[in-house]
Amino acid sequence: MATTQDYAFGEFTFPRGWFMIADASELKDSPLAVRFFGNDFALYRGQSGRVVLLDAYCPHMGTHLAQGGTSYVVQDGLHIDGDSIRCPYHNWRFGSDGRCNHIPYFNGPIPKNARVKSWPVIERYGCIFVWHDPEGGEPDYDFPTIEEWGDPAWVRWKLDDLGTLNVHPIEVVDNMADVRHLGPIHGSTVEYFENVFERHVCIQYQGGGHRTMVGSDKMLETDTWYMGPGLLFSRIRGAYDALQLIMHTPIEDGVIKAWQGLIVKSAHEVASEADVAIARACQETSRLALVQDFEIWANKRPAFQFLQLPNDGPIHKVRTWYRQFYHPKDRAAEFWREVEGVHTVRGVAPAPQKRLAGLLAGGN
Ligand code: FES
Ligand SMILES: [Fe+2]
Structure with missing residues (x-):
């Protein structure tokens, strides 16, 4: 594989910009496991219709939020809950902002670091796009209008x-x-x-x-x-x-x-x-x-x-x-x-x- 470093392009491995990550028609009732920028993501459509992209791995014990079909969380149709997603392993629930907002067996305050990164995504023209910025900044320019x-x-x-x-x-x-x-x-x-x-x-x-x-x-x-x-x-x-x-x-x-x-x-x-x-x-x-x-x-x-x-x-x-x-x-x-x-x-x-x-x- 010829890498960014091989081409001596600069300090970031992956570039800044808007990128397509999925055909919107692929996004039905189940979350999708997708991989881009050397990173695993959970991509899903919340019940409001909103598209959410989260880093894939649950901070509890590292489960992929979008993988697996045998867990009863998935079989019972609880995987997507409103605009949140439930982890198939112990049923922690994460909101579209990536924060854990419910742990069914724990009444104490939810730890602050019980969260995953939520990425800025938009749905246009039958495509799902993400703004990727290695510096974590806001989009430099609006997504083009067709x-x-x-x-x-x-x-x-x-x-x-x-x-x-x-x-x-x-x-x-x-x-x-x-x-x-x-x-x-x-x-x-x-x-x-x-x-x-x-x-x-x-x-x-x-x-x-x-x-x-x-x-x-x-x-x-x-x-x-x-x-x-x-x-x-x-x-x-x-x-x-x-x-x-x-x-x-x-x-x-x-x-x-x-x-x-x-x-x-x-x-x-x-x-x-x-x-x-x-x-x-x-x-x-x-x-x-x-x-x-x-x-x-x-x-x-x-x-x-x-x-x-x-x-x-x-x-x-x-x-x-x-x-x-x-x-x-x-x-x-x-x-x-x-x-x-x-x-x-x-x-x-x-x-x-x-x-x-x-x-x-x-x-x-
Ligand atoms: S690993 Fe996700 S809830 Fe335990
Ligand atoms: Fe060409």
């Missing part, structure tokens, strides 16, 4: 689980500036390409034919941006209008899990069943395009350094931008100064339009 999600003309995604990859997330993020893989891997004709960096956002403007998604003879324009280190949005125009979201989250240092979804604009005010089928077919082409990248990532050796040509695209700039998330928040501006602005590639036309200008001001 305006089209509420528009009945748009078909919502059914998320693709892309599985796990034994690759450090930077090898995936490198793609943002890697203009030279677009032809060989995706069959793109690349008529223009440009990167822009602004604080925690890294933008890629790209236009050209795309053999996998629309065929080489049709124009596909993508305005793509990372919002922090783990969420990629891509606004697609051309053969169809769509918004793609690709999400990847570290499980261990050097292992990630990934998902993707595509919402697609239909030709009608309210999307029909036929529109849903068209949208699913579009999403499948975007999944197949990702499979082309994943096959490379799954089999390559880590690129701690590379033999960069002057017209390879500003991949080193992406790496510098990405390092901000592995350092204390108050040092982020050092990295912004090194990369901020527009970066073009020698021999490739720049973006004719900068549709994402003002992205940060606009809130997503």
Whole structure:
């Protein structure tokens, strides 16, 4: 496994940002045991509907709060109690704030350290996201709003689980500036390409034919941006209008899990069943395009350094931008100064339009 330290990215093992941790449709009546950032968690939906993420291990004797089905706490349907969760071993109950709020056999005051860490989570667009900050700080920026999600003309995604990859997330993020893989891997004709960096956002403007998604003879324009280190949005125009979201989250240092979804604009005010089928077919082409990248990532050796040509695209700039998330928040501006602005590639036309200008001001 190639680790953050191997890439010399900074002092934190896992980056700061919003990350997807589950498809909301997986979260039914039972808690889920999930593992991210080298840490075990109990994830559950409280009876109010609220989603809760707690560190997994009970402070009493170390039981995993979300594992096991034979305990009568679980069999009798007591595992989730209101917005609290009961430990299957001795039935201590923990609230959504992580504090123990009931021990059935003990009348004294509940010890102050009878608690687990509760993590800030939100549910949006059929996904559960966590704010992960090695310094324990509040989110630096609001979770992006997808305006089209509420528009009945748009078909919502059914998320693709892309599985796990034994690759450090930077090898995936490198793609943002890697203009030279677009032809060989995706069959793109690349008529223009440009990167822009602004604080925690890294933008890629790209236009050209795309053999996998629309065929080489049709124009596909993508305005793509990372919002922090783990969420990629891509606004697609051309053969169809769509918004793609690709999400990847570290499980261990050097292992990630990934998902993707595509919402697609239909030709009608309210999307029909036929529109849903068209949208699913579009999403499948975007999944197949990702499979082309994943096959490379799954089999390559880590690129701690590379033999960069002057017209390879500003991949080193992406790496510098990405390092901000592995350092204390108050040092982020050092990295912004090194990369901020527009970066073009020698021999490739720049973006004719900068549709994402003002992205940060606009809130997503
Ligand atoms: S180990 Fe959890 S209540 Fe005892
Ligand atoms: Fe790619």
